[in-house]
């Protein structure tokens with residue numbers, strides 16, 4: 001039985017990847033989660049300049065639905081500083097995907113060009129953050145702009161480009177199609193859903209930025225639906241990576257059956273010991289594969305469509 005998987009030409013020791021935004025702002029937390037057993041790690045989204053993000057509180061746990069709302073606002077040190085962290089990850093041979101963002105195409109280009117000489121498994125283009133005034137979902141909801149940015153970056157590097165899609169659209173297939181036409185090597189679905197929480201005692205929104213993005217168990221059925229739809233329409237053209245609400249090994253199997261070749265895990269690793277969570281995920285996948293006589297991850301992918 002093998003846990004290996006392939007995302008296009010990228011070989012991973014297993015399909016579990018640390019999602020961007022959680023435990024990904026320093027090399028040490030990225031290294032820790034990889035050493036705990038993940039197949040690869042994705043950094044927090046890195047932009048052209050250091051950015052403090054939105055006012056606190058910017059993260060709020062919704063324990064009753066095992067979910068989190070955040071309005072972090074793409075806080076990050078900027079690519080010229082974060083390069084050093086990537087270099088350390090390179091030296092320690094950690095398979096690293098770098099999430100990048102920009103407020104416009106020029107900024108995307110600047111960040112890509114500032115990092116593309118490093119040993120990076122792929123760049124994940126964050127075209128889907130709901131917590132900014134410019135960039136983010138403003139780009140990821142416009143198919144023309146998605147195609148333009150992906151094809152512009154495609155000309156600059158041979159490093160695989162993954163496009164992280166927003167669920168905050170009426171037709172995700174149109175955006176996915178634009179990303180594929182632009183030259184994307186994988187689709188990642190989904191980023192957080194636009195959301196809000198109000199404290200009934202203070203009568204105020206709980207987040208400093210008022211609005212935020214919802215992640216965690218509450219969004220898993222939405223992620224499954226999008227991965228299923230993407231696989232049905234584009235599964236023969238491009239690998240799909242499932243993300244959203246993975247808390248249990250069963251959730252990973254569900255994403256694979258929907259059509260994912262790998263999954264990204266964020267919120268649950270941020271609220272529990274990643275070492276324990278990853279061990280549980282692996283045990284559950286192994287048990288399921290044994291019970292259902294699967295010898296490889298590839299055999300599970302897309303199973304719900306057969």
Ligand code: SIN
Pocket residue numbers: 021045070071072073074075126128129130131191192213
């Ligand atoms: C944030 O930094 O606001 C979250 C990132 C994202 O949702 O893409």
